[in-house]
Amino acid sequence: MHQNLGLVSSRVTFGGSPCPNEFCLASELITDLANFILHCAAWDLVDLISPHALNLQPPEFLNDSIPFAHAQWLDVELPPDDWGRVDVFIDDGIVFTPHLGNNISRAISAMLLAIHTLFHPVNTNEGVQRDDCLSLGKLQEEGFLTETPTILGWYINTRSLTIHLPPKKFQVWAADLAEKIKSKKISYNDLGKMIRRLNHATTACPIMRYFLNRIRHVLTK
Numbered sequence: 001m002h003q004n005l006g007l008v009s010s011r012v013t014f015g016g017s018p019c020p021n022e023f024c025l026a027s028e029l030i031t032d033l034a035n036f037i038l039h040c041a042a043w044d045l046v047d048l049i050s051p052h053a054l055n056l057q058p059p060e061f062l063n064d065s066i067p068f069a070h071a072q073w074l075d076v077e078l079p080p081d082d083w084g085r086v087d088v089f090i091d092d093g094i095v096f097t098p099h100l101g102n103n104i105s106r107a108i109s110a111m112l113l114a115i116h117t118l119f120h121p122v123n124t125n126e127g128v129q130r131d132d133c134l135s136l137g138k139l140q141e142e143g144f145l146t147e148t149p150t151i152l153g154w155y156i157n158t159r160s161l162t163i164h165l166p167p168k169k170f171q172v173w174a175a176d177l178a179e180k181i182k183s184k185k186i187s188y189n190d191l192g193k194m195i196r197r198l199n200h201a202t203t204a205c206p207i208m209r210y211f212l213n214r215i216r217h218v219l220t221k
């Protein structure tokens with residue numbers, strides 16, 4: 001590498017030892033910029049958006065007959081925020097916003113504009129061919145706004161204020177668990193996989209991890 005040249009990967013390489021922790025520096029910088037854009041009252045969505053914002057699916061809303069749940073009082077006091085908020089976990093950007101004014105259009109464009117600003121867009125005239133820094137296929141499937149997003153393996157219903165495993169994941173995991181209990185035998189690798197699944201499921205009620213002690217003991221033996 002040339003001594004005056006520095007390279008930053010614009011895509012997460014999970015097999016590489018520096019990733020994904022070093023990529024978090026770029027992700028969090030994008031998130032901070034996206035939050036600034038989302039809260040900027042002077043932002044003009046007509047003249048300043050990412051070109052990818054035009055390719056997203058329209059937002060998905062639940063049926064109007066479904067009532068809104070009443071939120072419980074928080075243990076901490078948070079200031080009101082009518083604009084919404086952007087968060088990130090490694091390379092998964094998450095945007096939440098109340099359905100007020102033109103917040104939907106702002107929420108769709110804020111993160112994409114931040115990425116478009118910080119990463120040099122793909123140009124057909126460049127000598128070195130590369131992919132777009134966005135996962136365009138995943139963006140089409142999961143990048144739209146919805147009242148029931150799946151975030152980090154959890155199905156969140158923002159209207160009923162509930163969280164649970166996605167239906168397909170629950171069906172597969174439950175069927176596999178029932179089969180292993182019935183057969184009364186399991187391989188070492190499958191036992192490790194089952195523990196990881198149960199540990200994920202107990203996130204909703206962490207105290208239930210206490211009951212994984214004996215299963216973990218079997219794995220260590």
